[in-house]
Amino acid sequence: MAQTFPLPIRCSHCGHTSEAPVYRHINAVEDPETKAKVLSGEIFLFRCPACGEKQLVTFPLIYRDGRLLLCLSGQELAVEGLGEVCGRRVENVGDFIEKAKIFDAGLDDVAMELCKFVTRGDLQKNVDLRFLKLDGADNDVIFTYPENGQMQLVSVSFRTYEDCRGIVQRNPDLQPPAGLAVVDRNWVEKFLK
Numbered sequence: 001m002a003q004t005f006p007l008p009i010r011c012s013h014c015g016h017t018s019e020a021p022v023y024r025h026i027n028a029v030e031d032p033e034t035k036a037k038v039l040s041g042e043i044f045l046f047r048c049p050a051c052g053e054k055q056l057v058t059f060p061l062i063y064r065d066g067r068l069l070l071c072l073s074g075q076e077l078a079v080e081g082l083g084e085v086c087g088r089r090v091e092n093v094g095d096f097i098e099k100a101k102i103f104d105a106g107l108d109d110v111a112m113e114l115c116k117f118v119t120r121g122d123l124q125k126n127v128d129l130r131f132l133k134l135d136g137a138d139n140d141v142i143f144t145y146p147e148n149g150q151m152q153l154v155s156v157s158f159r160t161y162e163d164c165r166g167i168v169q170r171n172p173d174l175q176p177p178a179g180l181a182v183v184d185r186n187w188v189e190k191f192l193k
Contacts, residue, residue, distance in 0.1 A: 002023050002027065003023070004023055005021070005022060006019035006022075007019065007022045007057070011050065014053065016048055016050035016051065018049050020046045022043075023043060023059075024061065025061070026062070026063045027065075028064065028066075028100075029065060038063060041093070044056055044057055044093045058072070058092070063096070065103060067084060068085070069085050069088070070088050070089075071088070071089045072091075073089060073091070076089070077089060077180050082178065086103070088109065088180060088183060089182050094130065101131055102131050105134050108165055110174055110183055111165035111168045113183060113184065113187070114168060114188055115141065115160055115164040116129040117185075117189065117192060118160060118164065119156050123154065125145075127145040128185075129143040130144050132153070134158070138157070140155045140158060141156040141157075141161050142155055142156075143156065174188075174191060
């Protein structure tokens with residue numbers, strides 16, 4: 001079971017300060033209940049006991065799920081000896097949840113970032129796509145993105161993802177560096193310009 005520690009949180013709505021239980025380390029294999037809270041984003045929500053408002057709470061977190069070691073941190077972190085473990089670092093909660101979902105679905109995050117690049121081109125929109133899930137009998141890739149105050153869904157053929165995966169496998173430049181690599185839109189797009 002993942003352990004929590006108290007973090008003082010000031011409610012952005014009413015100003016009341018109280019303590020929220022937050023995690024430092026989660027082993028998803030040993031604690032599937034907490035893993036589900038990561039994938040849903042529930043562990044990052046705080047409900048003020050005074051007014052009932054919910055707000056997002058960000059805190060440093062290490063998440064281990066099989067071959068994935070995912071760190072939520074705004075600072076570069078040096079790690080050694082990861083071996084076959086895939087190390088990733090993200091700086092915000094949205095990226096953390098998305099990265100956990102990508103690996104949970106058995107997908108490659110580099111290929112997914114390339115798939116997002118292709119999808120933005122197909123949409124002819126410069127939007128911030130987020131992986132939501134695989135869906136349907138053909139495992140269509142479902143992305144979300146905000147537009148006009150609403151969340152939009154876009155479905156992409158799994159074949160598009162597979163084509164992107166093939167490109168990544170054939171291109172050694174698209175292999176992330178060892179350690180806790182930051183693999184995001186900016187990282188992938190520097191190879192595509």
